Structure formats: structure tokens, C-alpha cells
Amino acid sequence: KQEVTQIPAALSVPEGENLVLNCSFTDSAIYNLQWFRQDPGKGLTSLLLIQSSQREQTSGRLNASLDKSSGRSTLYIAASQPGDSATYLCAVRSDRGSTLGRLYFGRGTQLTVWP
Amino acid sequence: EAGVTQSPTHLIKTRGQQATLRCSPISGHTSVYWYQQALGLGLQFLLWYDEGEERNRGNFPPRFSGRQFPNYSSELNVNALELEDSALYLCASSLQTPYEQYFGPGTRLTVT
Numbered sequence: 405k406q407e408v409t410q411i412p413a414a415l416s417v418p419e420g421e422n423l424v425l426n427c428s429f430t431d432s433a434i435y436n437l438q439w440f441r442q443d444p445g446k447g448l449t450s451l452l453l454i455q456s457s458q459r460e461q462t463s464g465r466l467n468a469s470l471d472k473s474s475g476r477s478t479l480y481i482a483a484s485q486p487g488d489s490a491t492y493l494c495a496v497r498s499d500r501g502s503t504l505g506r507l508y509f510g511r512g513t514q515l516t517v518w519p
Numbered sequence: 520e521a522g523v524t525q526s527p528t529h530l531i532k533t534r535g536q537q538a539t540l541r542c543s544p545i546s547g548h549t550s551v552y553w554y555q556q557a558l559g560l561g562l563q564f565l566l567w568y569d570e571g572e573e574r575n576r577g578n579f580p581p582r583f584s585g586r587q588f589p590n591y592s593s594e595l596n597v598n599a600l601e602l603e604d605s606a607l608y609l610c611a612s613s614l615q616t617p618y619e620q621y622f623g624p625g626t627r628l629t630v631t
Binding site: 435436438440445446447448449450453455493495497503504505506507508509510511512 | 523550552554561562564567569574575577607609611617618619620621622623624625627
């Protein structure tokens with residue numbers, strides 16, 4: 405069964421720092437990996453999608469990498485701002501027939517950026 | 520372009536009752552997914568519908584069921600509600616490829 409782990413569980417940093425959020429998964433049979441942001445009590449906002457054949461995706465101050473063979477992904481946030489404060493979730497989409505379509509989520513990294 | 524919409528925003532039910540939650544996908548998306556986010560448990564996959572058919576189901580009892588309509592909207596039904604069904608229920612939609620899932624704001628279900 406696919407298990408997704410995110411480290412750290414929580415992170416509190418001053419504004420302006422560059423951040424690294426880590427995600428690992430146990431089954432390399434993935435179709436793609438998504439990073440999401442969730443504000444308290446709200447839905448999820450998709451930040452980046454990396455297909456299994458890709459190594460990296462960038463959007464503005466965000467950069468995500470994928471090493472499928474080692475079961476790891478990293479989300480890099482440059483020049484963090486207070487508005488980045490949220491919970492960041494990593495999710496992998498299974499490529500196995502029996503679990504096709506499912507997104508398996510990590511527990512998230514709760515990020516606080518203070519002014 | 521309108522995003523995924525869900526209704527109602529909040530729903531309060533009594534144990535043993537039935538709850539119906541609704542989801543409208545992004546225009547052009549044929550797949551709809553349902554997830555449960557219970558306090559302290561993280562996001563759990565419930566159901567996946569595509570082109571009106573149930574494609575996959577998570578590890579939830581049969582009292583969790585749903586359907587997808589010809590216009591690709593979907594509803595989730597939870598029968599015989601239990602206290603532990605209290606959670607945020609999130610709906611997502613996607614195209615068939617590249618399967619990027621877009622989420623709605625959720626329905627907060629409270630069972631008393």
C-alpha cells in the first residue's frame with residue numbers, strides 16, 4: 405500500500421527565507437505527483453503537477469523536483485512571504501490498476517512565515 | 520472559468536440520518552473524485568467517477584455511495600450517519616489526462 409510521508413510536520417520561519425519541504429513515497433508506481441496548498445478550513449489549491457517522466461516543475465517562486473526511483477519529491481519556496489503561510493500537501497496518483505485514480509496524501513507541512 | 524463547486528457549505532445531521540453532498544466539476548472535466556478529511560486523519564480517498572461509471576472506491580463501508588450524472592456533476596450519499604463521519608468532504612475534478620485534480624471548497628458535515 406502506498407504511504408506518503410512529509411517532513412517536517414511544521415515549520416516556522418521569518419519572512420525572506422528560502423524553504424525546502426520534503427515528501428517521500430513507498431511505491432514508485434506513480435502516474436504523477438501534485439503539491440497542494442490548504443488554508444485553514446478550506447479546500448486545496450493545486451500548486452504544481454509533475455508527471456512521472458518529469459524531473460522538475462517551476463511556477464513563480466515555487467520549484468518542485470521528483471526522483472521517482474528513490475521515492476522522493478522536494479518543494480522549494482524562494483523568498484518566503486507571510487502570505488505563504490498554509491499547510492502544504494504532497495499527493496501521488498497511483499499507476500496500479502487496482503488503485504488507479506486515487507491520490508495518496510501525506511499529512512502535510514504546516515508552514516508559518518512571520519514578518 | 521468557474522472552479523469546482525460544492526453544496527451545501529455546511530451540513531448538520533443527527534446520527535442515523537442520511538446526508539447528500541453535491542459537486543459540480545470544472546466545465547469539460549469528466550472525472551469526479553470524493554475525499555474525506557477528518558480531524559487528525561488526513562485526506563482519504565472515497566470514490567472516483569468517470570463518464571458516469573464508478574472507477575474506483577476507497578476503504579469505506581457501503582453506506583458511503585454516490586453517482587455521477589450525465590452532465591458530470593456528482594453527489595455523495597452517506598447513510599446511517601455515525602459521529603465519526605463528521606469531516607470536511609472534498610470533491611475534485613480532472614480531465615482524463617494529465618489527471619491534474621482541482622478541488623472544490625468542501626462541505627463540512629457535522630453529525631451530532
